[in-house]
Each structure stands twice: as C-alpha cells, then as structure tokens.
Amino acid sequence: MIRELRIHTFRRLKGIRRRWRDEFYEEIKDIAKHPVVLRMKKYPHHGSTNCYQHCMNVAYYNYQWCRFFHLNARAAARAGMLHDLFLYDWHTHAARTGDYFHGMTHPEQAYKNAEKLFKLNSTEKDVILHHMWPVTLFSFPRTKEGWITTITDKYCGACETSRRK
Ligand SMILES: [Fe+2]
Ligand SMILES: [Fe+2]
Structure with a gap:
C-alpha cells in the first residue's frame, strides 16, 4: 500500500515537472530564439558554460521556484533569460575597456540591451537590474x-x- 502510494506520488511529481518544463519554454521561446539573445552563445561565462546557457539555466530555476511559490514565474523566467545580456566577454572586458567593475556595471548594460528588444514589466526590470546583489x-x-x-x-x-569539461 505504502509502496503504491510512493510510486503514484513519484509519477505525479514527474508529470508536473515535465509539464512545468514545457510551459517554461513556451514563456521564453520568443526571447530564446531572438538573434541578439543567441549572440550570447559566443561569450564564455562560467567554466565551459557560455552566457546563453547560463541565462537559460537561471531562467529555468527562476520559473520552477517562482511557480512553486505562486509568484510571477513568467516574468522571472523571461528576465532570467535576459539578466546577463551584456554582450561581451567579461574575461577580457577590463583589459579592452578599462572597466574594472563588470560585476557592478553589467546589470545596467544588460537592461539597456534587453529593453531595446523586449517590452519589460517592473518585475523583469527589477530582476535584471538587481540580480548581482x-x-x-x-x-x-x-x-x-x-x-x-x-x-x-x-x-x-x-x-x-565546478562542472568538469
Ligand atoms: Fe550577472
Ligand atoms: Fe548570471
């Protein structure tokens, strides 16, 4: 009886997870396919992960957590996809530009780039501008x-x- 209940719960959770993953992609696909956003694939970010993949990861977890807590999962996912849209390689940025404060300045740059391409609401603006706190x-x-x-x-x-290549 307990075993059957466990199997039933496991299948139910798996189903919810799959549904949320599909619904997540529906919410962000216009952003994910935008040619300027796709340019993030050119820029390395953490380890062997590029900037686009990092933003996709953040967007995905934002959606799951915000949906779980009944927050604005759509805004969190969409802003997650845009939060690092600064469009340069930060590893070489300081040497090229003299900006040694990338950690503090890039949210503003990402927001400026994002607002040119998409209509952002106040939650999305907050997510992008303050993610580095x-x-x-x-x-x-x-x-x-x-x-x-x-x-x-x-x-x-x-x-x-920390992930190996
Ligand atoms: Fe960032
Ligand atoms: Fe980030």
Whole structure:
C-alpha cells in the first residue's frame, strides 16, 4: 500500500515537472530564439558554460521556484533569460575597456540591451537590474522574484564553474 502510494506520488511529481518544463519554454521561446539573445552563445561565462546557457539555466530555476511559490514565474523566467545580456566577454572586458567593475556595471548594460528588444514589466526590470546583489551593495531587489534570482544566479554560477569539461 505504502509502496503504491510512493510510486503514484513519484509519477505525479514527474508529470508536473515535465509539464512545468514545457510551459517554461513556451514563456521564453520568443526571447530564446531572438538573434541578439543567441549572440550570447559566443561569450564564455562560467567554466565551459557560455552566457546563453547560463541565462537559460537561471531562467529555468527562476520559473520552477517562482511557480512553486505562486509568484510571477513568467516574468522571472523571461528576465532570467535576459539578466546577463551584456554582450561581451567579461574575461577580457577590463583589459579592452578599462572597466574594472563588470560585476557592478553589467546589470545596467544588460537592461539597456534587453529593453531595446523586449517590452519589460517592473518585475523583469527589477530582476535584471538587481540580480548581482550583494555585489551591488545598496542596489538590492524590490520584488520576491528579484530576490529568488540573486540565489538562482549564484547557484547556477557555482554549478557551472565546478562542472568538469
Ligand atoms: Fe550577472
Ligand atoms: Fe548570471
């Protein structure tokens, strides 16, 4: 009886996970397929992960967590996909431009690029502009989706950095 209940619960959770994954992609596919967004594939980010894959990872976890907590999962996913749309290789950025504060300046750059391409709501703006907290000490999120992104971004970054090639 308990075993059957466990199997039933496991299958149900697997079904929900699959459905949420499909619904996640529906919410972000216009962004994910945009030619400017696709340019992020050219830029290495953490370890062997490029910027596009990192943004996709953050968007995915944002969607799952925000949906679980009944927050705005669509906005969190879409902004997650755009949060690092700064469009340069940050490893060589300081030497090329003299900007030694990429960690603090790139959210603004990503937001400027993103707002030219997509209509962003206030939650999406918050997620993009404040995802680097606590690096950007006094520039912290105002929304729950923004706070979740400060965690998913670091979680994904840590996993990507520690993953072997
Ligand atoms: Fe970032
Ligand atoms: Fe990031």
